[in-house]
Amino acid sequence: MGILQDLTYGAAKRWIAGKDMETALAKAREANAKGLGTILNYLGEDVTDPAVAESHFEEYVKLQRAIGSSGIDGCVSVKLTQFGLGVLDDAVVLEKAQQLVEEAGDTGRMLWIDMEGSSVTTRTLQIYSKLLEGHKNVGVALQAYLRRSEDDLKSLMDIGGKVRLVKGAYREPPGVAFRSRQEVTENYLKLMRTLFQRGQGFAVATHDSRPIEEAERLHESSPGTKFEFEMLRGIRDDLKLKLAGAGHRVVDYMPYGQEWYPYSVRRIKEHPSNIWLLLRSL
Numbered sequence: 001m002g003i004l005q006d007l008t009y010g011a012a013k014r015w016i017a018g019k020d021m022e023t024a025l026a027k028a029r030e031a032n033a034k035g036l037g038t039i040l041n042y043l044g045e046d047v048t049d050p051a052v053a054e055s056h057f058e059e060y061v062k063l064q065r066a067i068g069s070s071g072i073d074g075c076v077s078v079k080l081t082q083f084g085l086g087v088l089d090d091a092v093v094l095e096k097a098q099q100l101v102e103e104a105g106d107t108g109r110m111l112w113i114d115m116e117g118s119s120v121t122t123r124t125l126q127i128y129s130k131l132l133e134g135h136k137n138v139g140v141a142l143q144a145y146l147r148r149s150e151d152d153l154k155s156l157m158d159i160g161g162k163v164r165l166v167k168g169a170y171r172e173p174p175g176v177a178f179r180s181r182q183e184v185t186e187n188y189l190k191l192m193r194t195l196f197q198r199g200q201g202f203a204v205a206t207h208d209s210r211p212i213e214e215a216e217r218l219h220e221s222s223p224g225t226k227f228e229f230e231m232l233r234g235i236r237d238d239l240k241l242k243l244a245g246a247g248h249r250v251v252d253y254m255p256y257g258q259e260w261y262p263y264s265v266r267r268i269k270e271h272p273s274n275i276w277l278l279l280r281s282l
Helices: 002-012 021-033 049-072 092-107 118-134 149-158 182-196 207-220 236-243 260-270 273-279
Strands: 036-044 076-078 112-113 138-143 164-167 201-203 228-231 251-254
Touching: 002 251, 002 260, 021 036, 021 049, 021 251, 036 049, 036 092, 036 201, 049 076, 049 092, 092 112, 092 118, 112 118, 118 138, 118 149, 118 182, 138 149, 164 182, 182 201, 182 207, 201 207, 207 228, 207 236, 228 236, 236 251
Parallel strands: 036 076, 036 251, 076 112, 112 138, 138 164, 164 201, 201 228, 228 251
Antiparallel strands: none
């Protein structure tokens, strides 16, 4: 497996910003030089060991401070299961997220909360709602493939939430999630239209042309709406530069860390074209 992972990393470097923080920060500076903002994510999830959860938290503290001190146009995005959500008491997870939100606010930056499997959706949104009570510089991802997301979005809009709208990447049963690409896209468009009607400071996080073109059209109808495009590092880079050149804010989502392998496997499954990239590397 070690040899396979080493070979796979040759392909994975396209969407991974490195195995350590310094490499990721360097990649963030490169993105900034191209006119792109950045979101950095330290890879890992489903942590069950309190010591590991603490090490993840400490990494994010160092990362936020490094972004702030270096003047990088960027912020961080965290998965709450990295802090033990689902295993440790929710109050412990909330406290760690609270500290990160406060630190981000000190440098005028956002903190994004990633969304994970449906088993922790409710608890993630509950913690997000508590964070939002005292801090406006915090946003949360919402997955268009979940059937519940329309109701969740309405609730988030009622409390002034900031949403990153994604399609979703976890395997979910059909009773929980839409399964066909067309259904997911149609729901994404529906949720995105709600964001343009009621939201501010939201993110259209997709690589698909149809929702991106619709977002551009909606923005022309309501030019005062504040939003940004977010895309994964290494995917549709030409489109990112085109959108940025047209005056849109475009942000590169840049994961890094030693847990790059399972993340890369997910990317390969999501985008069949990445299989050819992997084969060329091998």
